[in-house]
Structure formats: structure tokens, C-alpha cells
Amino acid sequence: METFLYPLAGGLLIGLTTAIYLLFTGKVVGISGILAQALFSKDRFLPLLFVIGLIVGGSAYGILVEPSQPFPEVRSPILLIISGLLVGYGTRLGSGCTSGHGVCGISRLSPRSLIATAIFMTTAIITVFITK
Template sequence: MDAFLMPLIGGLLIGLTTAAYLLLTGKVVGISGILAQALFSKDRFLPFLFVIGLIIGGSAYGILVEPSQPFPEMRSPLILIISGLLVGYGTRLGSGCTSGHGVCGISRLSPRSLIATAVFMSTAIITVLLTK
């Protein structure tokens, strides 16, 4: 039962959060867009709170619910920087991140988001099949 309960609660929280953000700001949730708003927009308060909430929420879950999980091993800082730059470039190239397209774009039946999410998922499946 627990294997189904946590993902269900997580999905409901994501849905409630995206709906609340849309109602409060009139903007669609996409992490890359919210991060850009938090860094470069005049109205930084809600985007900043959203990003802080992601960090605090994920950390609290890890500490309170999954304390027995080991912390991931340290990666090379150079690989992390290159990976982050590639993800950022792909986010701009794809006009949004996976969360924005997958959660909000699909719920709005956006053709661009449907195609983008199909490409993300196909690429992930192929990558896993080739590397495992």
C-alpha cells in the first residue's frame, strides 16, 4: 500500500501547487521559468518562495521520510557544471523544462508539450536501454 500512497500524495501535491501558482500569478509552473523569474524578474517574491519551497520540501522529505537512504556519492564538479549547462541549454532550446511540459503543458493539451514530453520519455527509455 505504501508503494502507491506516497506517489499518489506527491502527485496530488504537485497538482495542487501548480493550480495554486496559476491562480496566484496567472503563470504556468515550469521550474526553468520560475527560476528565471526568481533571478531576473521584478516580481521575484512568489517565484523565490516556490524555489525555496522545492529545496525545503525535498530536504524535509529526505530527512523525515527516507532517513535510511544514503546520500549520493560526490560527483566531479566539472561533470556537474557541464551537465547543468547542457540541461539549461536544452531547456531553452525546448522552450521549457520537462516539468513545465509534462505537468502543465499536457494538462492544457498543448501540442508542443505533448510532442516535447514524448521526445523526453523516448530519449530516457532509449538511454536506459542502451546503458543498462
């Protein structure tokens, strides 16, 4: 019974957060767009607060709820930088990230988001099938 409670609570919190962000900013939630606003916009308070909340919330969850989980092994900084740049390029090429298309785009029935999310999910399923 407990195995579905955390994902359910997480999904509800994501929905609530995206609704609150839309209410206060008039913009949909997409992490790549919010990060760009936090770094490059004149009005960066709410986007910066959102990014800080993601970091603090995820860290608090890891410390308080799942302290027995081992910390992931250290990765090469060069590999992390290259990976981050490729993901950033992909989000610009795809006009948004998985969170923006999947959470906000589908709820608005955006054709572009429906197609993008189908491609994300198909790619993820194929990747898991190949690697596992």
C-alpha cells in the same frame, strides 16, 4: 499497497501546487521559467519562494521519510556545472523544461508540450534500456 501511496501523494501535491501557482501568478509552472524569474525578474518574491520550497520540501522528505537512504556520492563540480549549463540550454531550446511541458502543457493539450513530453519519455526509456 504502500508502494503506490508516496507517488500518488506526490502527484496530487504537484497538481495542487501548480494550480495554486497558476491562481496566484497567472503563469504555468515550469522550473526553468520559475528559476529564471527568481534570478532575473523584478517581481521575484513568489518564484523565489517556490524555489526555496522545492529545496526545503525535498530536503525535509529525505530527512524525515527516507533517512536510511545513503546520500549520493560526490560528483565533480566541473561536471555538475557543465551538466547544468547543458540542461539550461536544452530548456531554452525546447521552450521549457520537462516539468512545464509534462505537468502544465499536457493538461492544456498544448501540441508542442505533447510532442516534447513524448520525446522526453522516449529518450528516458531508451536511456534506461541502454544503461540497465
